[in-house]
Amino acid sequence: MNRLTEQQWAILKAHEDRNYVEAVREDIVRDYPWLADDPRLSGWLNEAYARTKELGFTHDGPTVDFLYLEATTPGFYLLPAIAAWLDKPGASGEQRFEMLLQVTRKKQQEQKEDH
Template sequence: MLELTTEQVAALAEIDAKGFVERVRADLCNADPRLADDPTLSSRLWRAFKAARALGIERDENLVAFLRIEAYAPGFYEQPAPRAWLTRPGRSVDERFHDYLRVMRWKIEHPEYQGGLSNGGVGDTGSRGSRGGAWTSLGARWRGFVGRGSDSGNG
């Protein structure tokens, strides 16, 4: 039987994690080709992945969502409000992140209830024809909620 040292197991786990992040990056770039022009995307996604793991996010679907948000709103997880919510005791970070996503999606879909977008509109609809239009549009609106304009790069 093959026996691996702790260091070897850790190295294999890192290789697997980097492959996961690379697959998410490729999917993001396929859905929104503008992301492929961002030379910082790979390194940002890797940092976000490590941050998500450090916070305690374990579920793959939450990790993918975390990386998707990072692609459109760099460093969102470093902002005080998301960090405070995710690190609040009482529930698992996976549960809290899932709730956070649901609340953010609801706010994006219902801006009229928070004085959000002008005239109750939903913002840019020009990307609806693209395959990744929903995430692209979500990303644009997400940047607005986390205080980043669309001219800050990445989209």
């Protein structure tokens, strides 16, 4: 049985990550066609995906949500308040991101109800 070297494994994993991000990018472009011609989109998404890994994301749902938010609000996770929240100890970055989305959705719903 052949075994992959660490370098081969890293190359394979990097290729898999790029394919994952590209698949999500295709979904984003389908949902937001106006992003299709933006040459920066893939770069933004790859950087955001790398950040999800740094934050310890393990589930596809929050990862995809993170990438969608990055597509429509580039660099959102770099804003000081959001970066501090995601890095705050006590919960994983993934859990904190999901909390952020819940609060955002709740506020949007309240705004709709007020109008």
